Amino acid sequence: MSQTTQEKNKALVLEAFDALFNRRDYAVAERYWSPNYIQHSAHIAPGRDGLFNLVRSLPLTLKHEAGVIVADGDFVIVHGRFSAQWH
Numbered sequence: 001m002s003q004t005t006q007e008k009n010k011a012l013v014l015e016a017f018d019a020l021f022n023r024r025d026y027a028v029a030e031r032y033w034s035p036n037y038i039q040h041s042a043h044i045a046p047g048r049d050g051l052f053n054l055v056r057s058l059p060l061t062l063k064h065e066a067g068v069i070v071a072d073g074d075f076v077i078v079h080g081r082f083s084a085q086w087h
Helices: 005-022 045-058
Strands: 063-072 073-081
Touching: 005 045, 005 063, 005 073
Parallel strands: none
Antiparallel strands: 063 073
């Protein structure tokens, strides 16, 4: 059985989150986050570098756990949580 576009898009987003937030594989994450990525949070430095540098500054124990993931055409929404063991 072949995957639908929505299923493929959900898998792509989950792989991107896993690469960046769980594996900290920045080379792989660069495939998913454009160099022109726009960061909308005022608490994170601009662009892909701002996001990657934020992740680099966080404890290695921080992990992303996807909860609900919904896709509609090319739009994917992930509701998840970040958890970490703080020492």
